[in-house]
Amino acid sequence: MYIMNDICYAGKLEDGIRVTEAKPLRGQMLLVTFSTGEKRLFDTTKLEGSAFLPLKDENVFRNLSLFHGVITWNNGEIDIAPETVYRDSYAYECDAV
Numbered sequence: 312m313y314i315m316n317d318i319c320y321a322g323k324l325e326d327g328i329r330v331t332e333a334k335p336l337r338g339q340m341l342l343v344t345f346s347t348g349e350k351r352l353f354d355t356t357k358l359e360g361s362a363f364l365p366l367k368d369e370n371v372f373r374n375l376s377l378f379h380g381v382i383t384w385n386n387g388e389i390d391i392a393p394e395t396v397y398r399d400s401y402a403y404e405c406d407a408v
Contacts, residue, residue, distance in 0.1 A: 329380025330393045335373045339366065342403060343396055346380065351400035362389060 332344040341353045355366050365371045365385060375384050383390040 328393050328397055330377055330382055330396060331380070333375055333377065333382050335375060339372055341375075341382070341396075343382070343400060345393070345397060350403045350405075351397065352403045353396050353400040357399065358391065365389060 327346070329346040330343055331346055334342040336342055336352075339355045341355060342350060343353050344350050355363070355372065358366065366389065371384055371389075375382055377383070378387060378390070380393055381390050382393075382396060
């Protein structure tokens with residue numbers, strides 16, 4: 312556990328990695344851009360626990376925001392630490408035409 316910007320997080324600090332952008336996709340996937348410049352895909356359906364059940368509602372899922380580099384929903388009632396998103400996500404590479 313660690314505290315950053317007066318917020319308590321579970322897990323271990325991963326060298327200050329932050330989310331700089333998160334775009335909701337179909338199937339409750341997120342395209343996430345990190346402070347490292349990497350883009351990765353994160354599957355929110357794999358989140359466990361009753362706290363994440365509201366994300367099954369498409370309106371809740373699509374209405375995300377970023378707060379100090381953390382993805383949040385429902386005015387901050389639901390959040391997930393950036394290091395967890397990074398660790399549990401997949402590299403995304405897209406060749407723009």
